[in-house]
Amino acid sequence: xxxxxxxxxxxxxxxxxxxxxxxxxxxxxxxxxxxxxxxxxxxxxxxxxxxxxxxxxxxxxxxxxxxxxxxxxxxxxxxxxxxxxxxxxxxxxxxxxxxxxxxxxxxxxxxx
Amino acid sequence: xxxxxxxxxxxxxxxxxxxxxxxxxxxxxxxxxxxxxxxxxxxxxxxxxxxxxxxxxxxxxxxxxxxxxxxxxxxxxxxxxxxxxxxxxxxxxxxxxxxxxxxxxxxxxxxxxxxx
Numbered sequence: 001x002x003x004x005x006x007x008x009x010x011x012x013x014x015x016x017x018x019x020x021x022x023x024x025x026x027x028x029x030x031x032x033x034x035x036x037x038x039x040x041x042x043x044x045x046x047x048x049x050x051x052x053x054x055x056x057x058x059x060x061x062x063x064x065x066x067x068x069x070x071x072x073x074x075x076x077x078x079x080x081x082x083x084x085x086x087x088x089x090x091x092x093x094x095x096x097x098x099x100x101x102x103x104x105x106x107x108x109x110x111x112x
Numbered sequence: 113x114x115x116x117x118x119x120x121x122x123x124x125x126x127x128x129x130x131x132x133x134x135x136x137x138x139x140x141x142x143x144x145x146x147x148x149x150x151x152x153x154x155x156x157x158x159x160x161x162x163x164x165x166x167x168x169x170x171x172x173x174x175x176x177x178x179x180x181x182x183x184x185x186x187x188x189x190x191x192x193x194x195x196x197x198x199x200x201x202x203x204x205x206x207x208x209x210x211x212x213x214x215x216x217x218x219x220x221x222x223x224x225x226x227x228x
Contacts, residue, residue, distance in 0.1 A: 032215045034215075034216075034217070036219075041221075041222075041224070042221050042222070043116075043118075043202050043204075043219030043220050043221045043222045044155065044202075044219050045219065046216055046217065046218070049215075049216070087152075089154050089155075093215055098143060098145070098157075098160045098162070098167065098168055098206075099157060099168070100157070100217060102154035102155060103154065104153075104154060105152070105153070105154055107152075
């Protein structure tokens, strides 16, 4: 019940296309859902995050869609660029804890 | 300043060596974390310090010994490691989950550790 399932494992997108990564969770106590971007040899960097009281959050080319009833959330990268090529991790956290539960990661490659 | 600084960036050590990893942040964060990350895997939580006190130890072997000398510094002391301990060790910090609603977790760039 503590897992966050992430798909796909890898994704190849043409430059200018839309990249979509999906995550699903079981624990209804989770109330904070961040996405992290990680480049090789670097630590994960917070990209965007959402709480269950909103269904969508947009920051620049990055959008999180959240479906509370389905217990799913997804990251959409619009106008994908080669510089977006990285590994993306979704995560979930429940109030009062320090244990961020990470998804298994998606390796995105954007072709020039 | 939104940086978490880790040193060294790379470390090679033998199984009998003693070494330390260092982490520093100046964001006023009161929760600090150590994570271990194997290639192509998500970060795995090892330890959490909250207000300089050890709050979580995820059953980490005693050859890893954390230390939080003050609110800005976090160390990880390594002794008698095994080759399977080779990984990227990440430090992170957050404002503190128990006191505020700010859950943002900031990671350092990590120390790439190789145990020979």
